[in-house]
Amino acid sequence: MSTSCHPASPSCPPNSSPPTRRPYKGSCHCGHTKYIVYLTLPPHLLDPKTANANPTLTTRIRKCNCSTCHKMGLFHVRLVDAPNDFLLLSPPNPEQGGLNDYTCGDGEIHFYFCPKCGVRCFNFHGESEVRDAEVDGVRRKVWTPRKEGWVEPTMGSLSVNAATIEPGQEGFDIREWHEKGWIHYLDMKDEIGEARCGKPHSGGMY
Secondary structure, three states: OOOEEEEOOOOOOOOOOOOOOEEEEOOOEEEEOOOEEEEEEEOOOOHHHHHHHOOOOOEEEEEOOOOHHHHHHHOOEEEEOOOEEEEEEEEEOEOOOOOEEOOOOOOEEEEEEOOOOOOOOOEEEEEEEEEEEEEEOOEEEEEOOOOOOOOOOOOOOOEEEEEEEOOOOOOOOOOHHHHOOOOOEOOOOOOOOOOEEOOOOOOOOO
16 A cells, blocks of 8 residues: 555645744643644655654654544644653643543553543653743743653654644644645554555544
């Protein structure tokens, strides 16, 4: 099966504009969980196989058909440099409380969710740290993946739920991701099909 964009997709042309890194604010529904994510768009690499082999070169936008991701309605965004591209502002440290946690399978991936409204803003596995960072011109404590030794995916991974990024911010329009064929559809349910653009695998959703 080809790893290039699905032939039925009308919009898998090469990106015409250079990738630009911008900060975007995100939150759960009630505002208990707040974060800043730096997205580099458009993705530098569109071919799923090439993108997966070079995680530090491109943003990867994904929808997975496994039962966990499907039932949670997750819309994954993997970042170019997660320790520098994701800053959790509140709660201060999800590993010490503030967010509820769900794990399944081997238990390595933490599907954190707000204890008040239930929204899942991100999932994570690996080592983390609380460090100083500049946010809106002010130095403050933030939670991030640990910089030292971070190698994705062998040492960890972080996936932001794109549905929790605040709409209406400059350069952020999820409709564009569909229209331009930037989404990679993964087959983690049956594990017989390779990642592709344009069309979900069996059990998946657009």
